[in-house]
Each structure stands twice: as C-alpha cells, then as structure tokens.
Amino acid sequence: MKVIAIANQKGGVGKTITTINLAAGLEIMHKSVLVIDLDPQGNSSRGLGVDISLINRNIFDALILDVDINKVIRHTSMKNLDLIPSNLKLSNLESEINQKSLNPFSVLKNVVSNIKKQYDYVLVDCPPSLGILCLNALTAADSVLVPVQCEYFAMEGLAQILVTISKVQDDYNKKLSIEGFLLTMFEPRSRLGVEVAEQVRGLFRESTFNVEIPRNISLSEATARGIPALLYRPTSAGSLAYLQLAKEVIDNDRRI
Ligand SMILES: Nc1ncnc2c1ncn2[C@@H]1O[C@H](COP(=O)(O)OP(=O)(O)OP(=O)(O)O)[C@@H](O)[C@H]1O
Ligand SMILES: [Mg+2]
Numbered sequence: 001m002k003v004i005a006i007a008n009q010k011g012g013v014g015k016t017i018t019t020i021n022l023a024a025g026l027e028i029m030h031k032s033v034l035v036i037d038l039d040p041q042g043n044s045s046r047g048l049g050v051d052i053s054l055i056n057r058n059i060f061d062a063l064i065l066d067v068d069i070n071k072v073i074r075h076t077s078m079k080n081l082d083l084i085p086s087n088l089k090l091s092n093l094e095s096e097i098n099q100k101s102l103n104p105f106s107v108l109k110n111v112v113s114n115i116k117k118q119y120d121y122v123l124v125d126c127p128p129s130l131g132i133l134c135l136n137a138l139t140a141a142d143s144v145l146v147p148v149q150c151e152y153f154a155m156e157g158l159a160q161i162l163v164t165i166s167k168v169q170d171d172y173n174k175k176l177s178i179e180g181f182l183l184t185m186f187e188p189r190s191r192l193g194v195e196v197a198e199q200v201r202g203l204f205r206e207s208t209f210n211v212e213i214p215r216n217i218s219l220s221e222a223t224a225r226g227i228p229a230l231l232y233r234p235t236s237a238g239s240l241a242y243l244q245l246a247k248e249v250i251d252n253d254r255r256i
Pocket of ligand 1: 041127128184220
C-alpha cells in the first residue's frame with residue numbers, strides 16, 4: 001500500500017481534481033484505491049458523489065473520536081475506488097488534535113495503519129494550507145504529489161512547500177519522497193503558462209511528470225456532477241491526461 005499526499009498550500013491549483021481523477025485513472029488500470037478527503041471543504045467527497053451534509057461518519061470521527069477507520073470507508077460509483085469523506089464541523093480541530101496526542105502530526109498515520117483492506121494506493125487530498133492537517137498527511141505519506149498551476153507566483157509557493165517537505169523529512173517522516181510536480185491547467189497558447197511550465201521543468205526535471213494537465217471544461221463539469229471525468233467524458237483531453245498520470249505513477253513504483 002502506497003500513501004500519496006496531494007498537497008500545495010496554494011488554493012485552487014487542482015489538488016482535488018487531481019486526487020479524484022488520478023484515483024479514477026488508477027482504478028481503471030486495475031488498482032484498488034482509497035481517497036481520504038482531509039479538507040474540511042469536502043470537495044473531493046462531493047466530487048466523488050457524497051453529500052457531506054447527509055453523512056454522519058467522516059475522517060474527523062476517526063482522527064478525534066477514535067471511531068474505527070474501517071467503519072468510515074464508503075464505496076463510490078467505481079468498484080475499486082473507496083472514499084473516506086470529510087466534514088465541515090472542524091472549528092477546534094487543531095487544539096483537539098494537540099490535546100489528544102503527544103505526537104499531533106502522527107494521528108493520521110496511526111489511523112491509516114489500522115485500515116484492514118489492502119489498497120494499492122491511498123490518496124490524501126490536503127486543504128490549502130501547511131497547517132496541522134497537511135502535516136499529518138505528509139507524516140503519513142510515502143510520497144507527495146504537488147500540483148502546480150501554470151500561473152503567476154507558482155514558483156514562490158513551491159519554495160514554501162519544499163521547505164515544509166524537508167522539515168517533515170528531517171523530523172517526522174524520513175521515508176517521504178517526492179512523487180512528482182504536476183503541471184495543471186496548462187494552456188499551450190498562454191505564454192505565461194508555457195514559461196511557468198519551462199521554469200518548473202528546468203528546476204525539477206527529474207521529478208516533474210511528463211504529462212501536463214490541460215485546462216479542460218470536462219474536468220470541472222464532472223466534478224460538479226459528483227463523478228470522475230474518466231466516467232463522465234472518458235475521451236476528453238482532461239481524462240486522457242489523468243489516465244497518463246496514473247500510468248506515470250504506476251511506472252514510478254516499477255523504477256524503485
Ligand atoms: N485542468 C482543469 N481544467 C479546468 N478546470 C480545472 C482544472 N483543474 C481544476 N479546475 C477547476 O479549478 C478550480 C480549483 O480546482 P481544485 O478544486 O481541484 O483545486 P484545489 O487545489 O483542490 O483547491 P483548494 O485549494 O480550494 O482545495 C475548481 O473549480 C476546478 O473545477
Ligand atoms: Mg481542494
């Protein structure tokens with residue numbers, strides 16, 4: 001079982017769309033996948049068809065109230081893709097985690113170690129901050145996938161998350177590796193987008209995925225309808241790009 005955190009403290013860069021559609025791509029390639037929605041916004045839960053206002057069990061029950069993690073897992077419309085949903089009732093999470101545990105960054109890691117079903121991949125969708133939730137994800141993860149929107153100030157954000165990743169590697173999780181940087185919302189006709197993509201590849205050639213995720217309306221439409229784009233419009237440019245990403249992620253493991 002490989003745990004991949006999808007993280008970037010910048011908002012709206014494509015973390016959630018990537019989590020949902022990478023999960024769907026891996027499922028199509030015959031892998032069993034669990035998505036953990038660690039964002040109080042609950043966007044990946046909704047994007048996988050769960051109405052978070054109607055559910056009574058979520059990741060925070062497992063993290064804070066010691067509810068058995070296996071009882072929080074839900075099925076989705078794809079056979080081998082399961083979900084642990086999120087919820088908005090989170091106001092005191094930080095202090096609750098601090099009170100609950102001597103190792104406040106290891107709570108998710110401990111919970112994940114109790115999952116009984118043997119998933120090939122666990123994808124953790126992080127909120128847009130480097131707070132305690134994201135640190136829990138990085139501590140629990142084998143690797144981190146960083147979506148980078150091909151836009152202004154992308155590089156500044158990257159410097160910050162790289163510092164956080166190396167801190168986590170030093171203090172909490174020596175085995176954490178970088179799965180890859182993923183260029184998102186790429187528009188070949190935008191000069192700025194092309195420049196940002198070149199910059200990222202120039203700096204992180206080895207660890208940038210070959211595939212670029214294009215800006216593609218099918219991706220946002222599918223998410224709004226609560227299904228992965230790979231089910232909604234399987235041959236759209238966005239779907240095909242995420243299928244390619246799934247192949248690259250599987251190939252990363254073959255290389256090791
Ligand atoms: N490749 C894409 N093509 C078109 N729209 C996209 C693409 N990727 C993301 N979007 C849209 O951009 C917005 C932000 O995407 P998403 O929710 O995945 O980002 P996020 O990083 O998870 O955001 P947050 O930081 O709020 O959690 C959404 O409205 C989504 O539908
Ligand atoms: Mg999100």
